[in-house]
Amino acid sequence: MKKLLMTSAFALILSAPAIAVTVxxxxxxAENQEYRFWLLDAxxxxxxxxxxxxxxxxxxxxxxxxxxxxxGTGAMVPGVATDYTVSDDGLTYTFNLRPEAKWSNGAPVxxxxxxxxxxxxxxPATASQYAWFIELxxxxxxxxxxxxxxxxxxxxxxAIDDNTLExxxxxxxxxxxxxLSHPTTFPVLKSVVEEHGDNWTEPxxxxxxxxxxxxxxxLGVDITMEKNPEYWDADNVxxxxxxxxxxxxxxxxxxxxxxxxxxxxxxxxxxxxRLKEERPDEAISxxxxxxxxxxxxxxxxxxxxxxxxxxxxxLALGLNRDIIVDQVLQGGQRPSYNWTQWAIEGFxxxxxxxxxxxxxxxxxxxxxxxxxxxxxxxxxxxLTLNYNTSEDxxxxxxxxxxxxxxxxVNLTLNNMEWKxxxxxxxxxxxxxxxxxxxxxxxxxxxxxxxxxxxxxNYGEFNNAEYDALLDEAVTSDNPNEQYTAAEQILAAELPxxxxxxxxxxDLIKPYVKGVALENVMNSWYGKDMYITAH
Amino acid sequence: xxxxxLRRLAVAxxxxxxxxxxxxxxxxxxxxxxxxxEREVPAQVLANLQEKYGLDDPLWKQIVDYVWGIVRHxxxxxxxxxxxxxxxEIIAAGFPVTLTYGLLSFILAVVVGVSLGAAxxxxxxxxxxxLAVGISIGAQVLPNFVMAPILVLIFTLSLGxxxxxxxxFNDPLYWIMPVIALGTSYMASIARITRSSxxxxxxxxxxxxxxxxxxxxxRVIRKHxxxxxxxxxxxxxxxxxxxxxxxxxxIDMYFSTGGIGKSFVDSALNRDYAVMMGVTILVGALxxxxxxxxxxxxxxxxxxxxx
Numbered sequence: 121m122k123k124l125l126m127t128s129a130f131a132l133i134l135s136a137p138a139i140a141v142t143v144x145x146x147x148x149x150a151e152n153q154e155y156r157f158w159l160l161d162a163x164x165x166x167x168x169x170x171x172x173x174x175x176x177x178x179x180x181x182x183x184x185x186x187x188x189x190x191x192g193t194g195a196m197v198p199g200v201a202t203d204y205t206v207s208d209d210g211l212t213y214t215f216n217l218r219p220e221a222k223w224s225n226g227a228p229v230x231x232x233x234x235x236x237x238x239x240x241x242x243x244p245a246t247a248s249q250y251a252w253f254i255e256l257x258x259x260x261x262x263x264x265x266x267x268x269x270x271x272x273x274x275x276x277x278x279a280i281d282d283n284t285l286e287x288x289x290x291x292x293x294x295x296x297x298x299x300l301s302h303p304t305t306f307p308v309l310k311s312v313v314e315e316h317g318d319n320w321t322e323p324x325x326x327x328x329x330x331x332x333x334x335x336x337x338x339l340g341v342d343i344t345m346e347k348n349p350e351y352w353d354a355d356n357v358x359x360x361x362x363x364x365x366x367x368x369x370x371x372x373x374x375x376x377x378x379x380x381x382x383x384x385x386x387x388x389x390x391x392x393x394r395l396k397e398e399r400p401d402e403a404i405s406x407x408x409x410x411x412x413x414x415x416x417x418x419x420x421x422x423x424x425x426x427x428x429x430x431x432x433x434x435l436a437l438g439l440n441r442d443i444i445v446d447q448v449l450q451g452g453q454r455p456s457y458n459w460t461q462w463a464i465e466g467f468x469x470x471x472x473x474x475x476x477x478x479x480x481x482x483x484x485x486x487x488x489x490x491x492x493x494x495x496x497x498x499x500x501x502x503l504t505l506n507y508n509t510s511e512d513x514x515x516x517x518x519x520x521x522x523x524x525x526x527x528x529v530n531l532t533l534n535n536m537e538w539k540x541x542x543x544x545x546x547x548x549x550x551x552x553x554x555x556x557x558x559x560x561x562x563x564x565x566x567x568x569x570x571x572x573x574x575x576x577n578y579g580e581f582n583n584a585e586y587d588a589l590l591d592e593a594v595t596s597d598n599p600n601e602q603y604t605a606a607e608q609i610l611a612a613e614l615p616x617x618x619x620x621x622x623x624x625x626d627l628i629k630p631y632v633k634g635v636a637l638e639n640v641m642n643s644w645y646g647k648d649m650y651i652t653a654h
Numbered sequence: 655x656x657x658x659x660l661r662r663l664a665v666a667x668x669x670x671x672x673x674x675x676x677x678x679x680x681x682x683x684x685x686x687x688x689x690x691x692e693r694e695v696p697a698q699v700l701a702n703l704q705e706k707y708g709l710d711d712p713l714w715k716q717i718v719d720y721v722w723g724i725v726r727h728x729x730x731x732x733x734x735x736x737x738x739x740x741x742x743e744i745i746a747a748g749f750p751v752t753l754t755y756g757l758l759s760f761i762l763a764v765v766v767g768v769s770l771g772a773a774x775x776x777x778x779x780x781x782x783x784x785l786a787v788g789i790s791i792g793a794q795v796l797p798n799f800v801m802a803p804i805l806v807l808i809f810t811l812s813l814g815x816x817x818x819x820x821x822x823f824n825d826p827l828y829w830i831m832p833v834i835a836l837g838t839s840y841m842a843s844i845a846r847i848t849r850s851s852x853x854x855x856x857x858x859x860x861x862x863x864x865x866x867x868x869x870x871x872x873r874v875i876r877k878h879x880x881x882x883x884x885x886x887x888x889x890x891x892x893x894x895x896x897x898x899x900x901x902x903x904x905i906d907m908y909f910s911t912g913g914i915g916k917s918f919v920d921s922a923l924n925r926d927y928a929v930m931m932g933v934t935i936l937v938g939a940l941x942x943x944x945x946x947x948x949x950x951x952x953x954x955x956x957x958x959x960x961x
Binding site for chain 1: 684685686687689690691692693694695696698699702703705706707732735736737738739740744747748803806807810811814817818819820821906907908910911912916917920923924925
């Protein structure tokens with residue numbers, strides 16, 4: 121009791137309403153409430169703990185519901201949890217679950233279902249590729265369970281009663297709550313998984329707790345979900361059916377959009393300006409939480425020349441990002457001079473010197489630095505850039521090659537198949553490598569942790585001051601101070617050449633309402649959408 | 655003939671085994687594995703995955719276990735990339751689709767191709783010949799990756815008659831464009847082969863003799879010319895049939911049919927070893943089977959051929 125009082129948990133009542141959707145004034149609902157969205161490829165799994173894809177996550181957010189959802193701006197709003205409390209030391213989270221939440225078979229959703237889902241994600245027997253996500257959440261014993269040293273039932277997630285879930289963390293994790301809309305943390309019903317084994321995700325077998333239930337899944341063709349009458353907020357869900365349609369070619373997808381078979385699709389590269397002009401109400405560009413970069417190999421296996429910070433700075437200065445963004449991509453992407461995506465919630469962009477310069481000044485400075493190091497167009501620095509097969513990567517690489525050539529850098533372009541490219545990066549078998557990182561959750565640390573000495577960090581950048589800043593950020597009242605300082609270290613050390621921050625360029629039929637257009641994670645919920653008469 | 659068939663079937667088993675061993679070794683020699691991702695999977699998680707799928711065993715043991723699984727239970731193993739599906743399920747879902755549009759394309763290609771080629775040869779240097787040659791050249795220069803988007807533009811976007819893609823066994827409207835796009839270039843090749851073979855046969859001595867005996871022209875063509883003229887066509891049809899019914903990645907991609915052709919390419923790119931092996935064995939077995947059928951057809955058409 122004493123301990124309980126000492127922790128003196130404080131309640132954080134989630135301010136946003138949980139109600140699904142409100143029809144705007146003047147909108148007349150269509151009779152057919154079906155939303156048909158584009159999928160580039162087959163959905164690999166509908167198992168929350170085994171999914172690894174963004175598209176798979178989009179499907180899972182419709183058929184399952186976690187403790188938290190995201191709203192149209194990316195803010196966390198109640199899901200199955202109505203509210204939660206955090207202990208003073210930031211190590212214990214207690215979630216209150218809504219008693220009216222039900223599975224599609226009518227059974228109540230309980231705290232034990234979350235515990236089972238989380239244990240399942242960490243359990244080596246499940247062999248989830250996203251087991252690291254539970255580790256990243258710093259749940260007690262997660263790493264030990266993944267390593268097989270401790271049984272899954274020792275995970276720091278406990279069902280206090282049917283409607284109370286307690287989670288214990290190994291260290292304060294300010295972004296913990298933001299991770300709870302990720303499908304890896306969704307509950308699953310133990311009895312169904314045990315009854316059907318690996319086939320539990322088949323339509324008909326799959327029991328879920330989201331606003332929709334899976335009704336069919338033709339691998340590589342289409343996937344359909346229909347409104348779940350058992351969903352706790354079903355009365356406020358207007359959409360009746362969601363259909364994901366696989367079209368493996370973006371240009372064919374555009375044809376099918378124009379033929380009225382799709383309500384939403386990604387615009388093929390370079391076509392946004394034309395489509396924006398032709399269809400101003402339908403073509404949109406929204407920031408997306410990914411950053412595109414050329415990684416520099418800083419490891420012992422990397423080139424000696426690239427260990428010189430002036431050479432790295434010259435390469436970063438000499439790359440005219442405006443050409444790449446305005447003339448190659450043409451989709452509302454932003455040139456980048458830092459790592460963290462600009463629209464990440466709570467992140468304040470630091471003043472990076474390079475960003476404030478004109479391109480003429482940058483180019484002149486790049487030339488000077490290279491000359492100082494002894495490289496000129498007559499005696500160029502020979503470098504190789506690895507990139508995986510893609511027309512866009514190729515175009516950007518050619519631009520880099522042309523921009524660096526007059527400065528005294530001869531860039532050899534080394535195109536390779538995706539798995540080969542990845543394998544080489546992971547083995548530090550590269551000089552420069554195309555790379556991109558997308559956020560796991562809507563907070564800057566998801567980007568910045570990448571360059572920790574212990575992070576994924578394929579270029580093996582190692583900076584004690586940088587690591588210390590990120591450690592400090594965890595308990596900081598204003599972690600943005602540490603984040604911007606960390607960005608300044610990256611800007612000075614340049615283990616990467618930032619190129620651009622992503623945007624999603626989409627065509628959306630004007631009769632589709634309730635699409636999340638300000639959510640940098642681009643997470644969407646069919647329960648928040650509706651179709652107007654057209 | 656019966657002995658020949660038995661001998662061929664006996665040879666097929668070691669051939670398939672060799673195919674399995676070589677494919678297995680080649681796949682594992684390629685850089686990267688099924689769990690190689692842009693975001694590196696932590697070492698412990700990777701170890702758990704490899705243990706679950708038996709990838710931590712020596713290669714020889716993996717091959718032996720794999721073959722034993724097929725022999726005992728006809729089990730081609732689990733997919734590494736589609737974790738809730740087995741290879742058997744993936745093939746069972748995709749192959750019927752490919753088989754349907756492949757068979758229909760085959761029928762289209764043979765019926766139209768042979769008719770066009772034969773008519774062109776019989777009416778050599780007439781407008782019919784020029785038309786047939788023109789059609790087959792036109793079809794030949796429009797490979798399926800060109801034909802597919804053209805069909806979609808015409809029949810989906812402009813006319814709105816056909817769905818732009820997808821697959822539905824119960825609705826033939828979904829079949830039409832894949833069948834035309836896949837069958838057309840084969841049809842053109844069959845027409846060309848039939849025409850030149852027919853011309854050669856029509857100028858041979860036994861046809862001259864048949865005509866000299868006063869046989870009606872129709873009977874000369876049906877009884878004496880068509881059968882031998884079809885021998886080179888049949889040689890072409892064996893491998894063509896296999897490549898049609900084992901799928902075309904272009905057709906699967908453009909029409910999102912969910913066919914096995916795209917699974918084959920995807921499995922190679924994803925290093926989904928089990929799916930790739932499953933489809934390789936399927937294609938290998940069908941190739942062996944249809945080359946045997948071609949040989950039998952040869953013997954039936956030309957009794958002089960002995961094995």
